[in-house]
Amino acid sequence: MILGLKLGLVGLIGATAVHAAPAATRASEIEQRSSTCTFTGSKGAASAIKSKTSCSTIVLDSVAVPAGTTLDLTGLNKGTTVIFEGETTFGYKEWSGPLVSVSGTDITVKGSSGAILNGDGARWWDGKGTNGGKTKPKFFYAHKMISSKIEDIYIKNSPVQVFSVNGASDLTLSGITVNNADGDDNGGHNTDAFDVGESTGVYITNPTVHNQDDCLAVNSGSDISFTGASCTGGHGISIGSVGGRSDNTVENVTIENCSIKDSQNGVRIKTVYDATGSVKDVTYKDITLSGISDYGVVIEQDYKNGSPAGTPTSGVPITGLTLSNVKGSVDSSATDVYILCASGACSDWTWSGVSVSGGKTSSKCKNIPSGASC
Ligand SMILES: *[C@@H]1O[C@H](CO)[C@@H](O)[C@H](O)[C@H]1NC(C)=O
Numbered sequence: 001m002i003l004g005l006k007l008g009l010v011g012l013i014g015a016t017a018v019h020a021a022p023a024a025t026r027a028s029e030i031e032q033r034s035s036t037c038t039f040t041g042s043k044g045a046a047s048a049i050k051s052k053t054s055c056s057t058i059v060l061d062s063v064a065v066p067a068g069t070t071l072d073l074t075g076l077n078k079g080t081t082v083i084f085e086g087e088t089t090f091g092y093k094e095w096s097g098p099l100v101s102v103s104g105t106d107i108t109v110k111g112s113s114g115a116i117l118n119g120d121g122a123r124w125w126d127g128k129g130t131n132g133g134k135t136k137p138k139f140f141y142a143h144k145m146i147s148s149k150i151e152d153i154y155i156k157n158s159p160v161q162v163f164s165v166n167g168a169s170d171l172t173l174s175g176i177t178v179n180n181a182d183g184d185d186n187g188g189h190n191t192d193a194f195d196v197g198e199s200t201g202v203y204i205t206n207p208t209v210h211n212q213d214d215c216l217a218v219n220s221g222s223d224i225s226f227t228g229a230s231c232t233g234g235h236g237i238s239i240g241s242v243g244g245r246s247d248n249t250v251e252n253v254t255i256e257n258c259s260i261k262d263s264q265n266g267v268r269i270k271t272v273y274d275a276t277g278s279v280k281d282v283t284y285k286d287i288t289l290s291g292i293s294d295y296g297v298v299i300e301q302d303y304k305n306g307s308p309a310g311t312p313t314s315g316v317p318i319t320g321l322t323l324s325n326v327k328g329s330v331d332s333s334a335t336d337v338y339i340l341c342a343s344g345a346c347s348d349w350t351w352s353g354v355s356v357s358g359g360k361t362s363s364k365c366k367n368i369p370s371g372a373s374c
Pocket residue numbers: 222223224225252254
């Protein structure tokens with residue numbers, strides 16, 4: 001009876017939020033574990049950060065995160081649910097962020113209908129991204145998320161890179177929207193939607209992306225899938241660049257049922273010049289390209305300081321690459337397919353139904369493995 005009464009009293013509203021129950025009685029522990037806490041307004045972030053381990057459900061309703069503050073939801077209790085409601089906003093400061101960070105086990109992060117995380121990136125955009133100009137905050141760190149999911153989050157106008165997935169295992173990101181369309185003509189740059197590294201079991205389903213850099217970039221990790229994506233405006237769906245980091249192994253990545261529109265590249269794999277590592281068992285299946293300005297398919301082993309250097313090296317071999325039903329058109333000034341491999345460093349490729357047209361045929365391809373063609 002007493003327990004039931006206590007449970008009935010939880011459900012705290014506003015920045016005043018949760019009382020810290022000092023007595024570690026059985027009842028108060030249960031109360032904390034089952035409580036829903038709602039945070040709102042300009043004090044919502046500070047209150048949520050303070051009380052995050054006292055709440056089993058954290059509702060963030062129209063929180064205005066102050067400049068230079070991370071909405072820090074790292075170290076959540078196992079099983080915590082985080083729900084964004086209304087419009088989440090962030091104050092302006094030159095800093096590297098992140099604006100939001102979440103970690104824990106069995107965590108669910110979701111956006112309720114109509115919820116939006118608005119980075120108002122135009123305040124930082126200067127066409128330079130992370131290469132110079134203003135220091136810009138990254139948006140969302142999903143680091144060390146274990147057996148967790150992030151669902152239906154709508155991100156608008158990120159200052160620079162959006163989702164950083166690192167040290168994750170068994171993490172699903174479903175129904176995510178990254179809408180940086182406003183950045184196309186206003187200096188949005190390096191606004192990668194999903195950067196994945198050092199993770200095992202990352203499943204990204206049905207994302208809708210309009211940005212100004214990679215739709216997906218996998219730098220390292222294994223057992224990664226990216227399906228049902230609509231990618232517009234960016235640099236394509238990429239593996240790499242691989243090499244030169246602490247983890248340089250990419251293995252078992254499936255990219256399936258995706259469209260890539262009005263982007264620099266479609267399918268892209270790049271490895272770093274003179275580095276070591278491996279790219280193994282990557283599949284691109286049922287990919288549709290349109291309005292590609294640079295390369296429909298581009299695979300190169302010559303990246304040096306972030307740019308192609310023209311001379312491939314063999315330290316990061318690309319093996320077991322499958323392209324199946326990759327089709328569509330590129331601009332007339334673009335190149336349909338470009339493959340630049342070092343001798344013996346690309347093998348065991350299976351290509352079928354690769355039909356990219358509209359652009360130029362490259363005369364610079366090197367060491368094309370059997371099964372593929374330029
Ligand atoms: C490859 O990754 C998928 C998840 O995308 C997983 O279901 C599958 O078991 C993995 N395959 C191997 C051989 O590990």
